[in-house]
Amino acid sequence: MTSEDKDQRDGAGSGGQEFPDRVFRSPAGMAGGIVLLAIGLWLSIDAIVGGEGSTPWLALAGLLFAVPLVVAFTLRPAVFAGERRMRVRNPFRTIEVPWGAVETVRAGYSSEVVADGVKYQLWAIPVSLRARKKATRHNERIAAGRPPSPGPGGLFGGRGVPNLDPGETEMRERRAPSDQSIDELRELLETHGRKEEAQGKVAVRWSFEVIAPAVAGAVLLAVLLATG
Template sequence: MTSEEKDQGEGAGNDAGGGPGNGTGSGTGSGEAPENAAQAFPDRVYRSAAAMAGGIAMLAIGLWLSIDAILGGEGRTPWLALAGLLFAVPLVVAFTLRPAVFAGEQRMRVRNPFRTIEAPWGAVETVRAGYSSEFVANGTKYQLWAIPVSLRARKKATRHNERIASGRPPATGPGGLFGGRGVPDLAPDESELREKRAPSDQSVDELRELLETHGGEEEAQGEVAVRWSFEVIAPAVAGAVLLAVLLATS
């Protein structure tokens, strides 16, 4: 049974019995429903928890300041606050809450700040993480905003692996009055004796494994589709124009 027939069967079961058809992915975030029934993904979802937390905090602070200016401001202040919200909110959402990578057996869908890229595995040449996470499809490089690279985490994982390879016990967290290294445990946990990978490198490894496993399948062939996210661009441009007009005529 092909994946497409399986999806149709699951959809029919949902119509008849009302049961859920999609499972939760094994990525770093929660699953989301595909945009249309023809898409058989996502199985895994990757997001940046730090970016999402920062975006929520910025939105909360911005809304608080803007509402205060709208309710208590005089003259053009409320209009400037509204224009600022219209301009800033889409940008904050675009760079913090929006980025995500949805990876399934046939393709992956990459949601960057201003574009959505849908790439079948057969069109993807490589997935890699250097100073940033990216993939190459049909000779074109695309960034993976949802999987930011942390050089600090990568160096920490490298130091841990070097200690394990040399037979030394893994280092514990900071301890003591001045934050010095604590005394290693006499019996380290088994997980501490395994090699570690930085979160971004681990996510890229999983995507590369999907590419190697499904890249040659017939269902995973096709062309890369890129769509501009006008639902983000349009309100930000409108807010910028309104803000510029208000400032120019003040």
């Protein structure tokens, strides 16, 4: 585990107490990445063990090229949000954004933060229009006093949800996962954006630990293919 994977801790100010960052990731993306890595590793081992001629070398080069890219787009993306700043870890860049520099956090067709006039996409919080529409339909039914649409059968074969009491309406309302994450980030922005310790400039760092092996794998793969 790298230092970026560890929860960063920010001082709470006068009390001196520290709190861990909130971490936002895409469970679906991580699951897909693990599956892709498992399949790629299995195919590569098979080619290395049973291949002839340049096949094992091609398999190794392909693995060196593909693994960093799969990790970059599936396992790596994360948003770490603390009391002083948010750290956005995208496939090839890490962006440190103090809350004082944030202009807005929003989710349209993609999740993004706007800071110092520049827009940065939040790869770790993908937007699902299907989930958003489903939540909207659900909330409209609740607001109209109708029970939610029946879901799949439960453990005992039950379907649907009984009529809700007025007091239960708010408790039953839904938000798409991406919108809920953006709401949490906005709350942190409103809470900490004006604090003196949350001021500063945006810092962007290229993730050469991902880029370098992928480029090396691509060059090696090209050389092997060219030389036959």
